[in-house]
Amino acid sequence: MKRFLLASAFFAVLLLLWEAAFRAKLWSPVLLPSPWQVASYLKNAALDGTLAKATVITMRRLLIGYFIGLVVGLPLGLLTARWKLFGDTIGTMALGLQTLPSVCWVPLALLWFGQTEAAMLFVVVMGTLWSVVIATETGVRNVPPIYRRAALTMGSKRLHMWFKVILPAALPFIVSGMKQGWAFAWRSLMAAEIFVTILTGFGLGQLLHYGRELSAMDQVIAIMLVIVVIGLLADKIFFSPIERFLHHRWGTSQA
Amino acid sequence: MPRAARLHSSVSEELEVIAPSKLAIENVSKSFQSASGTVLALDRVSLDVAEGEFVCLVGASGCGKSTLLNIIAGLEKPDSGTLRADGKPVTGPGRERLVMFQEPALFPWLDVFGNILFGLKLKPNLTRSDRRDVAKYYLELVGLSRFEHANIHELSGGMKQRVSLARALAPNPRVLLMDEPFAALDALTREQLYGDIQEIWEARRKTIVFVTHNVREAACLGDRVLLFSPHPGRIHEEFPVKLPRPRDINSVDLAAYATRITKALKSLGQTAAG
Numbered sequence A: 001m002k003r004f005l006l007a008s009a010f011f012a013v014l015l016l017l018w019e020a021a022f023r024a025k026l027w028s029p030v031l032l033p034s035p036w037q038v039a040s041y042l043k044n045a046a047l048d049g050t051l052a053k054a055t056v057i058t059m060r061r062l063l064i065g066y067f068i069g070l071v072v073g074l075p076l077g078l079l080t081a082r083w084k085l086f087g088d089t090i091g092t093m094a095l096g097l098q099t100l101p102s103v104c105w106v107p108l109a110l111l112w113f114g115q116t117e118a119a120m121l122f123v124v125v126m127g128t129l130w131s132v133v134i135a136t137e138t139g140v141r142n143v144p145p146i147y148r149r150a151a152l153t154m155g156s157k158r159l160h161m162w163f164k165v166i167l168p169a170a171l172p173f174i175v176s177g178m179k180q181g182w183a184f185a186w187r188s189l190m191a192a193e194i195f196v197t198i199l200t201g202f203g204l205g206q207l208l209h210y211g212r213e214l215s216a217m218d219q220v221i222a223i224m225l226v227i228v229v230i231g232l233l234a235d236k237i238f239f240s241p242i243e244r245f246l247h248h249r250w251g252t253s254q255a
Numbered sequence B: 001m002p003r004a005a006r007l008h009s010s011v012s013e014e015l016e017v018i019a020p021s022k023l024a025i026e027n028v029s030k031s032f033q034s035a036s037g038t039v040l041a042l043d044r045v046s047l048d049v050a051e052g053e054f055v056c057l058v059g060a061s062g063c064g065k066s067t068l069l070n071i072i073a074g075l076e077k078p079d080s081g082t083l084r085a086d087g088k089p090v091t092g093p094g095r096e097r098l099v100m101f102q103e104p105a106l107f108p109w110l111d112v113f114g115n116i117l118f119g120l121k122l123k124p125n126l127t128r129s130d131r132r133d134v135a136k137y138y139l140e141l142v143g144l145s146r147f148e149h150a151n152i153h154e155l156s157g158g159m160k161q162r163v164s165l166a167r168a169l170a171p172n173p174r175v176l177l178m179d180e181p182f183a184a185l186d187a188l189t190r191e192q193l194y195g196d197i198q199e200i201w202e203a204r205r206k207t208i209v210f211v212t213h214n215v216r217e218a219a220c221l222g223d224r225v226l227l228f229s230p231h232p233g234r235i236h237e238e239f240p241v242k243l244p245r246p247r248d249i250n251s252v253d254l255a256a257y258a259t260r261i262t263k264a265l266k267s268l269g270q271t272a273a274g
Helices: A002-023 A035-047 A050-082 A084-098 A102-113 A115-142 A145-153 A158-197 A202-214 A217-250 B002-006 B009-015 B067-075 B113-119 B128-141 B157-169 B187-204 B216-220 B251-273
Strands: B023-034 B036-047 B056-057 B079-085 B097-100 B173-178 B207-212 B224-229 B235-238
Touching: A002 A035, A002 B224, A035 A050, A035 A217, A050 A084, A050 A115, A050 A158, A050 A202, A050 A217, A084 A115, A084 B235, A102 A115, A102 A158, A115 A158, A145 A158, A145 B097, A145 B187, A158 A202, A158 A217, A202 A217, B009 B128, B023 B067, B036 B067, B036 B079, B036 B235, B056 B067, B067 B097, B067 B207, B113 B128, B113 B157, B128 B157, B157 B187, B187 B216, B207 B216, B216 B224, B216 B251, B224 B251, B235 B251
Parallel strands: B056 B207, B056 B224, B097 B173, B173 B207
Antiparallel strands: B023 B036, B023 B079, B224 B235
């Protein structure tokens, strides 16, 4: 409770400073709208459904891309960890491509797919895939061999070994890879939505883009806030409980 | 057994004391490649272990005793020689011969109960409730019923090894292979476990092969103590221990055995050095 109050006070002070800067006319109101203007944009956008629609469109793109990234990335990570041939080829490629900031995929996607949904999906998948591959590979390689040996003597083999021993043992690595993949997917989707202007649906990135085109700073700041909140919520609702469980089971300290 | 009587038939069948195995190891050799060349870990080692016998393998580290244990477990293949359990050649790992390792190889993603169930779930013809009853029985046997749902990291070193023991016993193997299981524990915990393991061995009738570098421990537990000589790994000498059970690690009679074995171990070190 004390921590909550402290955090609330901190954000209240930030808002006050913002309002003070607005009133002091330090910058043109076009460049720095007041918190109230941003709030009223949010209210209107929420009431007329713009915000909900954009959020749904964005989340759909994100989840589909993220899901594809996981479904392809997990088995690829297992393959690269298990067979040298895959490790030397796909593993090396994944390592290289993971260092590429995901926004760098946007020009290529635009040229290949044009201003389409496919272009955005491609960017999100590329953002997710490689970190999932690498985390899975690292996780599997770090499974202590003694777990395998113990399981072998108890009669575990092949699929049972993979699903009941190797994967659970690698879970902490895999989850941190999934979390990183999620962060990359989110960033790359925003980049893609800002650059890919299509008529099949306005996501949050597109709202941001048109806010800039119209010099509507209240819209720009409001949408940025929404993007921050969604990122936080995903972390709190989806990843935090999994991480808490892992810390509890493994006895690793909770940072 | 009052507890077994309360359980229904398939469980009591599962908990029935089964015949321990007879092991026949003949001319087993194994070598490894290392940076300094080929190391002959085992050189034509032969060993017969009787049904229900408790055999301890002692020797300096690197004398091949753990390698032999892994070969009996089926985790490693010998370069030459044969290994038979109850007359049948051993071709790979199997739940007839379960291993208890030095580091607790317990699975951190499962709780205590889940760990004990792991091997049972791989055993055919057991219902869910059978498995739970059997797991509960062994948890009680090692005195950890209260910790059924504890996480592995919450247990002390001694408790972890008790859980490892329960996990290894649960699928009712004929042979129990123990690779320095108490080496990482403090003296007090160890002494307690010497008592427990003798009691459990009496109750469950297993053939046990126990690897250790602690001579006193070997004399306390084994019907026979086999002394290994290193480079190449061979069985150098055999010491039958004829003391009544349960044995106390601190008894004078036991100390006499330990002294004899230690002397032999030391002379081995000298010839190897010289």
